[in-house]
Amino acid sequence: MTQIGEWFDRRLQLAAPIREASEHAVPRSTASWFYVFGSAALTVFILQLVTGILLALIYVPSASEAWSSLQALNHDVTLGWFIRALHGWGSNFMVALVLIHMVQVFLFGAYKFPRELTWIVGVFLLLMTLGMAFSGQVLRFDQDAYWGLGIGASIASRVPILGPAIVKLMLGGPIIAGATLSRFFALHVFVIPGMLIGFVCLHLLMVLKLGINEWPMPGRLVKRATYVSEYHELTKKDGAPFVPYAIWKDLFFAAFILLAVAACALYFGPFGPTGMPDPTIIQTVPKPDYFFLWLYALLSLLPPSLETPVLLIGPVLAIIGLLLLPFLSGEGEKSWRRRPIAVLTVLLIAIMLSTFTHLAGYTPWSPHMNAWSGDPVPERFLHGATALQLQGALVFQAKQCRNCHSLGGLGGQRGPALDSVAVRLTQDQLIRQVIQGGGNMPAYGKNLSPAETTAIVAFLKTLHPAGQAPARDAARDVVLRETGTGTHP
Amino acid sequence: MSNENTLSRRGLFMNIGMLINGLVAVALALPIMRFLLSSVTRGHGNAYLSWVPVGRVSEFPEGETRLATFRNPYVMPTDGKTVDTACWVRRIAGDQFQVFAVNCAHLGCPVRWFPQSGLFMCPCHGGVYYRNGSRASGPPERGLFEYPHKIENGMVTIQAGELPTPGMPVALSEKKPPCAG
Numbered sequence: 001m002t003q004i005g006e007w008f009d010r011r012l013q014l015a016a017p018i019r020e021a022s023e024h025a026v027p028r029s030t031a032s033w034f035y036v037f038g039s040a041a042l043t044v045f046i047l048q049l050v051t052g053i054l055l056a057l058i059y060v061p062s063a064s065e066a067w068s069s070l071q072a073l074n075h076d077v078t079l080g081w082f083i084r085a086l087h088g089w090g091s092n093f094m095v096a097l098v099l100i101h102m103v104q105v106f107l108f109g110a111y112k113f114p115r116e117l118t119w120i121v122g123v124f125l126l127l128m129t130l131g132m133a134f135s136g137q138v139l140r141f142d143q144d145a146y147w148g149l150g151i152g153a154s155i156a157s158r159v160p161i162l163g164p165a166i167v168k169l170m171l172g173g174p175i176i177a178g179a180t181l182s183r184f185f186a187l188h189v190f191v192i193p194g195m196l197i198g199f200v201c202l203h204l205l206m207v208l209k210l211g212i213n214e215w216p217m218p219g220r221l222v223k224r225a226t227y228v229s230e231y232h233e234l235t236k237k238d239g240a241p242f243v244p245y246a247i248w249k250d251l252f253f254a255a256f257i258l259l260a261v262a263a264c265a266l267y268f269g270p271f272g273p274t275g276m277p278d279p280t281i282i283q284t285v286p287k288p289d290y291f292f293l294w295l296y297a298l299l300s301l302l303p304p305s306l307e308t309p310v311l312l313i314g315p316v317l318a319i320i321g322l323l324l325l326p327f328l329s330g331e332g333e334k335s336w337r338r339r340p341i342a343v344l345t346v347l348l349i350a351i352m353l354s355t356f357t358h359l360a361g362y363t364p365w366s367p368h369m370n371a372w373s374g375d376p377v378p379e380r381f382l383h384g385a386t387a388l389q390l391q392g393a394l395v396f397q398a399k400q401c402r403n404c405h406s407l408g409g410l411g412g413q414r415g416p417a418l419d420s421v422a423v424r425l426t427q428d429q430l431i432r433q434v435i436q437g438g439g440n441m442p443a444y445g446k447n448l449s450p451a452e453t454t455a456i457v458a459f460l461k462t463l464h465p466a467g468q469a470p471a472r473d474a475a476r477d478v479v480l481r482e483t484g485t486g487t488h489p
Numbered sequence: 490m491s492n493e494n495t496l497s498r499r500g501l502f503m504n505i506g507m508l509i510n511g512l513v514a515v516a517l518a519l520p521i522m523r524f525l526l527s528s529v530t531r532g533h534g535n536a537y538l539s540w541v542p543v544g545r546v547s548e549f550p551e552g553e554t555r556l557a558t559f560r561n562p563y564v565m566p567t568d569g570k571t572v573d574t575a576c577w578v579r580r581i582a583g584d585q586f587q588v589f590a591v592n593c594a595h596l597g598c599p600v601r602w603f604p605q606s607g608l609f610m611c612p613c614h615g616g617v618y619y620r621n622g623s624r625a626s627g628p629p630e631r632g633l634f635e636y637p638h639k640i641e642n643g644m645v646t647i648q649a650g651e652l653p654t655p656g657m658p659v660a661l662s663e664k665k666p667p668c669a670g
Binding site for chain 1: 525526528529532537556558561563564565566567568569570571572573574575591592595596597598599600601603605606607608610611612613614615617619625626627628629630650651652654655656657
């Protein structure tokens with residue numbers, strides 16, 4: 001056995017450099033459970049490569065056949081559903097792990113001198129990971145993919161002057177069609193993975209050459225002049241070979257992550273595909289995958305006038321900021337204990353992203369398309385109602401008011417809940433709001449007859465809690481009394 | 490004689506070799522770029538647009554808005570169902586029509602028509618439009634995209650062929666609706 005090994009190594013001459021690389025001394029402090037995320041991301045990337053190739057054995061990147069080939073994977077091919085689920089959940093885990101790895105590197109000051117380039121390559125790895133996530137969603141060529149591409153095209157079209165050309169370049173033609181899927185297939189399967197593999201190798205090479213970032217000690221500052229010799233001193237004095245001293249934790253965590261991906265794949269199954277990518281089926285509510293949900297929320301919450309500048313300039317600024325980070329703070333304190341602004345920045349971004357993601361989970365800004373016909377009017381609002389008020393409730397439902405306004409917790413949340421609207425608005429204000437709209441509500445004046453308006457306002461006036469009187473305009477009573485028509489309600 | 494400043498025979502050959510490779514690279518880059526950008530250059534001007542019928546005039550009752558479908562004029566063999574496109578056809582009266590793209594002017598999701606309230610609503614970010622396509626509320630900055638249309642031999646015909654997006658120059662730009670209401 002050893003003879004065979006020697007025969008090969010005589011020709012390959014790889015044993016010595018591999019041994020040297022794996023046994024190089026690392027600071028003992030780096031053998032930590034905080035240092036396992038990068039290797040876990042790499043492990044999931046390998047899982048993605050393997051499962052991706054397996055899927056490509058069946059998948060057909062053609063707009064007319066992609067969807068049915070996914071159906072075949074889900075239902076006909078033995079364990080096709082499981083490989084799809086592994087690949088889908090693997091992508092979720094990979095995005096999450098890359099982000100966690102990045103946060104750890106940022107908080108531990110590992111991007112500082114001399115590891116600036118490692119960080120910059122890492123930023124590109126993050127962008128490519130997100131590129132893989134988006135293009136992967138496109139390959140799942142279903143309704144979400146189709147309309148998601150439409151959203152991407154709409155955003156790209158807003159680039160000044162070049163917008164329309166970028167859209168045609170992105171779609172491979174004038175519309176979302178066969179050429180679009182083919183080029184996203186090329187991106188997802190050849191271009192981005194090729195670049196990813198190259199950049200991962202660079203990233204790892206630099207980790208090997210420059211050494212793993214030592215555990216940051218508060219007060220131990222990074223100086224360009226002395227850092228490298230200090231680091232060598234540290235690895236000499238308090239170092240241990242990477243294999244096996246540190247790697248066992250990476251191995252344990254990687255195995256745990258793979259198990260977790262497999263467990264999710266088994267339990268939750270594959271993602272979609274949802275409905276067929278047929279643009280004539282418009283009864284659809286497209287939604288992006290979870291890593292882009294925050295963007296989906298942002299796009300509905302930004303004021304319209306800010307949207308285009310934020311969409312086009314925001315990402316550029318964010319990427320420039322990430323790339324410049326190691327040059328802006330390449331020296332000094334590494335420990336997060338003495339970098340409150342760094343910690344606050346991470347917390348702020350994390351809270352922002354998770355809040356937006358959470359909001360996108362129930363989309364309070366979207367009208368509920370079927371609320372008007374599906375959601376019942378709670379009985380308490382109808383109990384003892386007059387015929388006019390009942391008629392008003394009917395108008396309320398029939399005119400789709402419910403799509404944006406909830407009653408008893410059911411209905412759209414685009415506009416305010418109307419359970420106690422009578423307390424907030426007087427009769428005149430209700431009439432004005434219904435007819436003229438305003439405050440992000442369409443004007444209904446042209447779509448309601450006077451009789452319907454009277455009925456709906458009569459119904460809205462009953463919407464107040466039992467103990468609270470409806471709002472009334474004090475001046476109205478006076479005016480009505482003085483003009484002698486005070487019998488009107 | 491110092492070797493640093495003089496060019497040896499082999500060095501000269503190497504330089505010539507690199508030059509030839511550079512020239513070949515440039516020569517190949519041109520067709521490669523033309524191939525890559527073909528979807529942009531091919532659609533220069535309105536080359537992707539043509540007039541396509543969406544249905545007989547009699548299929549659209551006066552005063553109503555109906556969903557119609559048409560096949561995109563530019564088709565590739567692997568396009569499948571994606572070239573079938575939907576649009577909202579509003580017959581105001583007689584030969585007065587408005588034909589709207591289903592794509593929301595915000596980010597392109599398909600808007601749905603609610604005849605009872607006379608509104609188009611978008612399921613994505615809550616854009617709402619009136620029956621004449623003008624913006625009612627929500628994030629869109631403009632009204633629905635409107636296809637140019639004409640009546641030919643009793644058929645409603647529209648000029649279509651490109652995905653309507655907010656950045657498009659002229660073809661589907663916002664027009665003053667012929668009848669507000």
